[in-house]
Structures are given as C-alpha cells and as structure tokens.
Amino acid sequence: MWRGNDSRALVFDRLASPQRPIPMGVAQMATEITITSDLAEARRVQSLIEDALQASAYTEHDIFAIKLALEEALVNAIKHGNQMDPDKRVYIVYHVTTERFEIRITDEGTGFNPEDVPDPTAIENLERPCGRGLLLMRGFMTEVEYHGKGNVVHMAKVRETSA
Amino acid sequence: VFRVVRAPLYFGRRAFTFPPLRCAMASTPPRRRRLEVEDIGDIAVVNFVDKKILDEQNIQMIGDDLFRLVDELGRRKVLLNFGNVEFMSSAALGKLITLHRKLQAVQGKLVLCKIAKDILDVFKITKLDKILTITTDEQSGLQSFS
Numbered sequence: 564m565w566r567g568n569d570s571r572a573l574v575f576d577r578l579a580s581p582q583r584p585i586p587m588g589v590a591q592m593a594t595e596i597t598i599t600s601d602l603a604e605a606r607r608v609q610s611l612i613e614d615a616l617q618a619s620a621y622t623e624h625d626i627f628a629i630k631l632a633l634e635e636a637l638v639n640a641i642k643h644g645n646q647m648d649p650d651k652r653v654y655i656v657y658h659v660t661t662e663r664f665e666i667r668i669t670d671e672g673t674g675f676n677p678e679d680v681p682d683p684t685a686i687e688n689l690e691r692p693c694g695r696g697l698l699l700m701r702g703f704m705t706e707v708e709y710h711g712k713g714n715v716v717h718m719a720k721v722r723e724t725s726a
Numbered sequence: 727v728f729r730v731v732r733a734p735l736y737f738g739r740r741a742f743t744f745p746p747l748r749c750a751m752a753s754t755p756p757r758r759r760r761l762e763v764e765d766i767g768d769i770a771v772v773n774f775v776d777k778k779i780l781d782e783q784n785i786q787m788i789g790d791d792l793f794r795l796v797d798e799l800g801r802r803k804v805l806l807n808f809g810n811v812e813f814m815s816s817a818a819l820g821k822l823i824t825l826h827r828k829l830q831a832v833q834g835k836l837v838l839c840k841i842a843k844d845i846l847d848v849f850k851i852t853k854l855d856k857i858l859t860i861t862t863d864e865q866s867g868l869q870s871f872s
Contacts, residue, residue, distance in 0.1 A: 602781065627813075627844040634780065634815045642782075684853040689823055695816035695852050702851030 593658040600645040600653065605637035608655055612666075615659045622723055628703035629664055629720050635696035636668050636716055644670030644714055663705070665719045674712030760788050763795070769803040769871055770795055771864065779814040789821035793828060802834035805867045809840035819854060826858055835859070839867035 596611070598604035609630055616626050637653065645651035648671075657666040683694035701707045706719040762773040772792070779785060795801040804825070826836045839861045841849065849855040861867040 624844060628847075630813065631815060631844075631848070638815070638817070689854075689857065695819055699816050699848060699851055702847070 592660070593656050596655045596657075598653050598655065599649055600641045600647050600651050601649070602638070602641060605634075605641060605653075608637065609633050612657060612659075612664075615657075616664065619659050619661060621659075621664070625664075625720060625723050632700045632703045632707075632718055632720070633666070635700050636666075636718065639696055640668050640670035640672075640714075640716075643675070644672030646672065661722070663719055663721045665717070667715060667717045669715045672714050674714035676713055677709050760784070761791050766805075766868060769805055769868060770799075770801040771805045771807060771868075773807045773809070774811050777810060777812045779811060779818045782817055785818050785821060788818070789824070792821065792825050796825070796828045796832065796834065802829065802832060803871050804829060804834070804836050805864070805871075806836070806838045807840050807864055807867070808838060808842065808845065809864075811845065812842065814845060814848065816848070816852070819848070819852060822858065823854070835871055837861060837867045837870050839864050 594611075594615075596608055598608060612633060613626060613630060616629060621629075640653045641647060645653065651671040653671075654669040655666065657664070677697060680694045680697055681688045683689070683698055688694065697707075700716075700718060703720075704718045705721045706717070708717045709715065710717060760775050762775060764771045764773070772795070774788070776784070779788065792804075795804060806822075822836075822838070828834075829836045837859045840863055841860060846855070846860070849858065849860065859870055861870055
C-alpha cells in the first residue's frame with residue numbers, strides 16, 4: 564500500500580493526537596503518508612523526504628542526519644511498534660521549510676516509555692542491540708519527543724545553514 | 727566499485743571472495759557476496775560490497791561472514807575498510823561490537839578505517855569510538871596492528 568495525501572489523513576489525526584495536536588507549522592504544507600509495516604515502504608518514504616530536502620537545498624550533512632534519524636524511527640515503528648504485522652499501518656506527517664524539518668511518525672503498537680530504555684553507552688549494555696537507535700535520533704535531530712502511549716514520535720531538525 | 731584482486735599480486739598479499747563460491751549442485755541458491763577480503767600479511771582487510779548497511783537480514787549475513795573469519799578461518803587481525811560505505815544505521819553496530827569482543831577474546835585486534843565523516847558521528851554519539859580503534863586511512867589502519 565502506498566498512499567500520499569489520502570483520506571486516511573483524518574483517521575491519522577484522530578489516532579496520532581488523542582491528547583493534544585502537535586503543531587506542524589502551516590498545515591497545508593505538511594505531507595501525509597500511510598504505509599504498511601514494510602521496510603521497503605519505509606525506504607520509499609526516506610527517498611521521498613530526501614528529495615524534498617534536496618529541493619529545499621538542505622546540506623548533505625543535514626540530509627544524512629535526517630535520513631539516519633528516519634531510518635531508526637521507521638524501523639522502530641515497523642519492527643518494535645507494529646511487530647511487522649502486515650495489517651498494521653505507520654502514519655507519517657512531515658513538513659519541510661527553509662528553517663526546519665519536522666516529522667511525526669505514528670505506529671499502531673502498544674507504545675513504550677523512552678525512559679525505560681537502558682543507556683546503550685553504559686558498559687554493561689554495550690552488546691545489547693536496542694537503545695542505540697533512540698540515542699542516534701536524539702544525537703542527529705534537534706528535538707525528539709514521544710507522545711501518547713509512546714507510539715507517536717515527533718522529531719525536528721533545525722537547518723544548519725540557510726540557502 | 728570494489729577491488730577485485732587476482733591472487734597472488736605479489737608476495738604476502740592474496741585475495742579471495744568471501745563467503746567462498748558454492749558449487750552449482752548446491753540445493754540452496756548461492757549467497758550474494760557482501761564482503762571482499764584481502765590478506766595483507768597476517769591482516770585480513772575487509773571491504774564492504776554494499777554502500778548501505780541497513781536491513782537486518784543483510785546485517786545478519788555480514789555478521790556471520792565476519793564472525794567466520796575469526797571463528798573458522800582463524801584470523802586474528804581484522805581491518806574493516808568503510809571506504810565504500812555511505813550509510814549505515816544502529817542495526818550494524820551490535821555486530822561490530824561482537825566482532826571486537828571475539829577478537830579480544832583470542833588476543834586479536836579489530837581496527838576500522840576510512841569511515842565517512844557523517845558515519846563517524848554514529849560512532850561518536852553511541853560512544854563506540856571510545857571502544858573501537860578507528861583510523862583515517864587503510865595505511866594507518868595496517869600500521870596500528872604493529
């Protein structure tokens with residue numbers, strides 16, 4: 564399944580922001596995409612966003628950072644959130660301006676508490692496979708916040724230099 | 727583009743594909759080659775074939791091939807050349823740490839070289855640059871074993 568700007572947007576808004584809406588700047592400029600729990604679809608979203616960033620003349624450094632954070636967040640949503648369930652969806656809303664990139668990714672999983680994730684830089688956790696994704700998202704993006712039951716992640720990156 | 731070296735180029739240096747090519751009669755389809763391994767003296771220099779190291783299944787196979795170098799082929803000095811790698815995520819880091827530990831356990835050594843600046847941030851943020859030996863180019867990587 565591959566849809567952009569489709570009717571699921573309404574469903575998405577109810578699912579994604581039960582408590583409070585997350586400001587996405589000018590609403591008309593946000594792009595909404597719904598994908599199945601398929602990593603190949605996640606790659607398509609990444610390349611779509613990469614194109615949008617390149618069109619807005621973001622630096623290669625910023626594009627790498629955003630792509631990496633996206634990879635980690637989408638893999639988390641598909642693998643840990645939706646448990647690769649083909650019947651579950653991932654809802655994505657992103658917004659590119661000349662100043663910043665913002666994205667909200669919502670999965671249909673049970674969510675998690677980011678504070679429960681052990682510190683992957685601690686010696687005893689070095690060989691554990693999880694936790695580094697979240698660390699990298701925080702390292703590469705300006706803002707990373709979890710909402711709801713932990714199945715919604717909002718990330719933003721302030722552009723490093725203007726065009 | 728990756729190096730294809732026909733053995734022997736000169737004394738002490740030979741190359742082979744890894745994993746080895748399977749015979750045509752094998753029931754399972756041949757595995758795609760993911761690593762290019764070249765022996766320089768007693769150092770196994772490993773180049774990655776893929777520009778992106780991402781998918782879990784792919785990383786699993788890369789990990790298996792790397793571990794086989796130590797566990798089955800008895801390599802003790804491994805130099806991973808990231809010169810060809812443009813993008814990698816956290817999924818690959820666990821394999822590198824396991825390889826590092828495996829080599830440590832047999833008094834061997836793992837060295838990483840030619841990591842792109844952006845990818846180096848992945849190692850810095852996760853603080854793996856404090857644990858792993860990382861050099862700028864292959865030559866200094868080779869020297870760091872002596």
